[in-house]
Amino acid sequence: MSIGLARLREEPDRIRQGAIDKGEDPSIIDAALALEGKRRDLLGESGLLKAERNAASKQIGEAIRGGAAPSGPEVAALRQASTDAGAQIEKLDAELAATEAQLEELMLRIPNPADPDVPVGDASANQTVRTWGELLPRDATADGETWTRRPHWEVGESLRMFDLERGAKITGSGFPVYTGYGSRLQRALIDFMLDIHTSEHGMTEIWPPALVNSASARGTGQIPDKEDLMYVVPRDDLYLVPTAEVPVTNLHRDEIFEADQLPLRYAAYSPCFRREAGAAGKDTRGILRVHQFDKVEMVFFEKPEASAEALEWLTGRAEVILQRLGLAYRVLLMATKDMGFVQAKKYDLEVWAPGVERWLEVSSCSNFRDYQARRMAIRYRPEPGAKPELVHTLNGSGLALARTVAAILETYQQPDGSLVVPEVLRPYMRTDQIRA
RNA sequence: GGAGAGGUCGCCUAGUGGCCUAGGGCGCCGCACUGGAAAUGCGGUAUGGCGCAAGCCAUCGAGGGUUCAAAUCCCUCCCUCUCCGCCA
Structure with a gap:
């Protein structure tokens, strides 16, 4: 149950007013917007690292198929690069998961704004x-x-x-x-x-x-x-x-x-x-x-x-x-x-x-x-x-x-x-x- | 509840660790051919997210694990089918 992140970004004022009209806390909208920005940053960073890791893994496969020894130095270097990226990804994804959990919790507390023809009040x-x-x-x-x-x-x-x-x-x-x-x-x-x-x-x-x-x-x-x-x-x-x-x-x-x-x-x-x-x-x-x-x-x-x-x-x-x-x-x-x-x-x-x-x-x-x-x-x-x-x-x-x-x-x-x-x-x- | 077999794109199916960036067929859409159609040929055909874009990321029932790398191996769960048991 949620208004959706796209709408949160596109018309925060309408959402904020909708919350006020329903007697809910409008500050949640701003907290959610901040978290949404953080989520997007983390998503971008993590995506780049995953692309790197995928590329490294692919190179390992190609090297081995091309005749390199699976335990040789060439492969070991690639493997290290992939492992390093993996460690960073793990950290970022943990932070991302925490951010998304918080964001979702906030989103659940943002009410559906009433239609314009609905009377405001109790x-x-x-x-x-x-x-x-x-x-x-x-x-x-x-x-x-x-x-x-x-x-x-x-x-x-x-x-x-x-x-x-x-x-x-x-x-x-x-x-x-x-x-x-x-x-x-x-x-x-x-x-x-x-x-x-x-x-x-x-x-x-x-x-x-x-x-x-x-x-x-x-x-x-x-x-x-x-x-x-x-x-x-x-x-x-x-x-x-x-x-x-x-x-x-x-x-x-x-x-x-x-x-x-x-x-x-x-x-x-x-x-x-x-x-x-x-x-x-x-x-x-x-x-x-x-x-x-x-x-x-x-x-x-x-x-x-x-x-x-x-x-x-x-x-x-x-x-x-x-x-x-x-x-x-x-x-x-x-x-x-x-x-x-x-x-x-x-x-x-x-x-x-x-x-x-x-x-x-x-x-x-x-x-x-x-x-x-x-x-x-x-x-x-x-x-x-x-x-x-x-x-x-x-x-x-x-x-x-x-x-x-x-x-x-x-x-x-x-x-x-x-x-x-x-x-x-x-x-x-x-x-x-x-x-x- | 017990035993076994399965779950891959709208449907059917291939796939036993790296050539899967998931192949083929059907269906559907577009184009070509045609007077028009059929047949045929060529191309396209999942969802979500990020990005102005190129593109990138994720998803092969769900979740977790092993690994540099998982549709593929391991664990848990869900569902479907067959047989057995029980039963309105």
Whole structure:
């Protein structure tokens, strides 16, 4: 994950301002520039010496083939020259390796600068771009009677759609067990979302592994920075995926596309595992913040010039799901200090949960530009035979299930305690109403 | 998990310490020939880095080692294939 040395050299001011806007330390940019200069000097010196050594070694070979005694004085002199160069090279390369390690460490701490149209500031600078649907109040009126919507955990328990206590028993807190129609609703939502994204949005469906190796975890930046967020299987050096973004983006690690292969757009279901260490309290009640949930994720590989528009389209595809489900939501354009270190631009989709009268984040749609692609070496040829350039990567949830389920339970509950099934899910649920 | 065989350029393959600056074939691109094409011939066809450039450096699954010199020898690991064992 890095802005790249070329860009560091070419537009340090933009990078510096980008760091300031995101609340990061801008002095790292100057430290990195200094190290980059040192790296280039060392590289030049070491390269020259290696050329000398290679030449000497070659001469030894030629001399021996030409009849010189392998242990004779002529060969010994050449051998000495090569050995001497080798000793210097060893020193230089050690210094070079140390310099590069320091430089890389600094580069990892330089954030991806936000796009120019992103508001500068903290969460209070986030912009509500649009709102869709009717924001139902908790206290509703039906047939002249008023009734109060219940929070989703009460609805779910009473309709026996999930069992949080037994989930805690068999695994731990934050591992919900879905039961009966609750279980079927999981399948229905996954199926519905993937159907829309593939049949209507033209994405390619992926069913990825739920565990990845350390190279993949490093590729999308989960390690080293976010290692605490993941469940780790140290015995096999594997990581449980926190999102399908990790395996799906890594599909094309170290690959070079031809221009006509882009864009590549994937929709992937996966379970998601997050330690969420320390999280507890009223914000985590029910299934709002759990250690295991399910999600359909969209992952795009785009040509650089198309990525800005692709982010708008991607966000729109997530909105389609919410609209078809009939859930009210709003779209937030995240400000520089609230958007994350690696994103260039990010929209959050928040669904309205009338039972708790809160907005719940169900999707986060981001354009990483070339920041992610650089670390993973995902490139394409703009023209046949041309030099490869980095692609742009984007991803967004479409959607995360647990909170979507919460919004459905709170939106579609009836005064009599039953739940009306959203119309688009009825073919999948094979019922239009769920009763206690 | 055990035994064995492998991993070289987009694909196939040659390569048992120095003539490897990695050869050949296929594919692809360009040019020639052609009315146009096929066939044929000639040339070109990895990635990253450094350099104004000429060019140089690195990379033969990954990492380490031996050596003046490693695709080639040694060690560790990964992956693929075959057989055996185990198993949804």
